[in-house]
Every structure is written in C-alpha cells, then in structure tokens.
Amino acid sequence: MGRTFREMERAPQEEGGSWKDRIPWNKYFLAGLVMTGLALALGILGLFWTPYSTTAMSASEKFDPPSLLHIFGTDNFGRDIFSRVMKGLGTTIGISGLVVLFSGSAGILLGALTGYFGGLADEIVMRVTDAVNGFPSILLTLVIISLLGSGRQNVIISLGIVFVPSYVRIVRSEYLKLRDADYIRRARLLGVKDVRILFVHILPNIFSVFWVSVMIGFNNAILAESGMSYLGIGVQPPEASLGNMLSDAQGYLQAAPWYALSVGLSIVWVVLGFSLFSEGIRRGKCE
Numbered sequence: 001m002g003r004t005f006r007e008m009e010r011a012p013q014e015e016g017g018s019w020k021d022r023i024p025w026n027k028y029f030l031a032g033l034v035m036t037g038l039a040l041a042l043g044i045l046g047l048f049w050t051p052y053s054t055t056a057m058s059a060s061e062k063f064d065p066p067s068l069l070h071i072f073g074t075d076n077f078g079r080d081i082f083s084r085v086m087k088g089l090g091t092t093i094g095i096s097g098l099v100v101l102f103s104g105s106a107g108i109l110l111g112a113l114t115g116y117f118g119g120l121a122d123e124i125v126m127r128v129t130d131a132v133n134g135f136p137s138i139l140l141t142l143v144i145i146s147l148l149g150s151g152r153q154n155v156i157i158s159l160g161i162v163f164v165p166s167y168v169r170i171v172r173s174e175y176l177k178l179r180d181a182d183y184i185r186r187a188r189l190l191g192v193k194d195v196r197i198l199f200v201h202i203l204p205n206i207f208s209v210f211w212v213s214v215m216i217g218f219n220n221a222i223l224a225e226s227g228m229s230y231l232g233i234g235v236q237p238p239e240a241s242l243g244n245m246l247s248d249a250q251g252y253l254q255a256a257p258w259y260a261l262s263v264g265l266s267i268v269w270v271v272l273g274f275s276l277f278s279e280g281i282r283r284g285k286c287e
Helices: 005-014 027-048 081-117 119-133 137-148 152-178 182-189 194-230 242-252 257-286
Strands: none
Touching (some): 027 081, 027 257, 081 152, 081 194, 081 242, 081 257, 119 152, 137 152, 137 194, 182 194, 194 242, 194 257, 242 257
16 A cells, blocks of 8 residues: 555655664764763853853962862962853854754755755855855955954854855755655645745755764864964953954963963864764764
8 A cells, every 4th residue: 555645755764764773873872972071061161150150350369380179270369260161162052053953054054055956046155155265264254253353243254154054055965866756756746835845845954964964063163263263353351252262371371371272272172072073973974
C-alpha cells in the first residue's frame, strides 16, 4: 500500500532514526560539550551573579595574587578577576550569539529565496556576497565600525553584516540540491505553496549541514568580538569583556602575570571548546 503525501514529505527528515540516534557521541563532541557547557554556565551565571562586584575598586587589594579569596587574583584596580571573567564570558558569548542569530537568520532567508527561485535576485545577491567576501573581514568590520561608532550594538551589526555572505552561500547550495528532489516535485504537483516548501519541507533537511556552520561562525564571532574589544572599538570599559580585559592586562605582564594568563586562557578555553564541539558534529556527520 502506498504512503500518504504527509509520510513522503517527512521521509527525508526521518532517515537515520530519531534525533537521539543522530547525536555524535565521539571524543571531540564530548570534550567540546563539557568545555562549552562550563563556559556557558559561568557566562550566564555571571550576567546575574558574581562572587564580587565587577566594578568596585579597592586600592588595598591591588594586584593580589591568586588565593582562596580571589582564585584568579585581582587586577590593577583591586577588582576580582574571576568575577570579571564570568561577566566577560557572558558579554562575549551573548554578543556572539546575537551576531550568529542575526547573520544566520538573514543567511537562511536570502539563501533559501535565491537557491529556490534563482533568477535576477540570485545574481544580484551572489554578486553582493562576492563583493563582501572580496574584502578581508577584519578590514570590512573596521570600516563599518568607523561609520557606526564603537559600542555593543554596533559590534553586533558590523559582525552580523560581515558574516551573512558565508551563511547565504551554504544555504543557497543546499536549496539548489533539494529544490528538484522527488518529494519537492510531488509537493508542487499537489499544490503545496512555495512558502511551505521553503521552510517546512526543505529547511529541516539542511540543518545537519547548517548546524556545523553555526558552530564555526559562533567561534569566529567570539574571536572577532574579543579582537575588537582588545583594540578598543568594541565593548567599552568599565563593562567587562574578555577582549578589553586582555588589553588592560598586557600592561601588567610583569607585575601581575596571572591577570593576562587567566583572561587569555579563558578565551582559549571557549574557542577550543566550540572548535571541538563543531569538529565532533562534523565527524559524526561524515561517519
């Protein structure tokens, strides 16, 4: 007995079993899950609570080395470094998440429309993405920031614009592959509207590819935000960000080496965690 259309349209999504069966339980995925989980937990907690105030200064506790009271020591203003790292993780991860949300959403919309319909709109969008990709990303980001000014919102906007083309290309290529698939042709014959085909029939089937790109993009956004704050054009003091903290710490490498070390290792921890996480997903997809 033949399958109904609703069963046929779900079939491409159900290949490979349930979502639990698709989780790649390899060493890269597990290591990345633990590292990113810890960073996210500290970052989210730091947005609501920290052991000490992140802005209160104490001249008597200036440059205290790591101890039971201050496990990462204190900085040049006597502020608890661990508390500021918690706050900085929340700031950096939050900004990076908004960048990926903005650029990923725009990439899905543009990539889906151009990949499915093609035509003049496809040519225009592809030429624009080629033009954007023709500039070094850091240079283009600096140009946009110079026009908009520094600050959290402008960092999100500038990085979001720079990251959109990569998502557009990935989504477009997947839609080009799937727009003439058998189940899509059957959907058209049955009168299913293009909007439903775009976002109900095709979109779920590209998430396995798109998810890896999101993880890589999140990693790149963390590095970009930290770099911009380090240069003084991102998050501005006294607000804590891993980038501006590292910039402050470089002037005290001899007086307080723990300052730069704790902040630098925090950045490495987050970046490495997301790299391992995305690598675990990629390897699981290839197996």
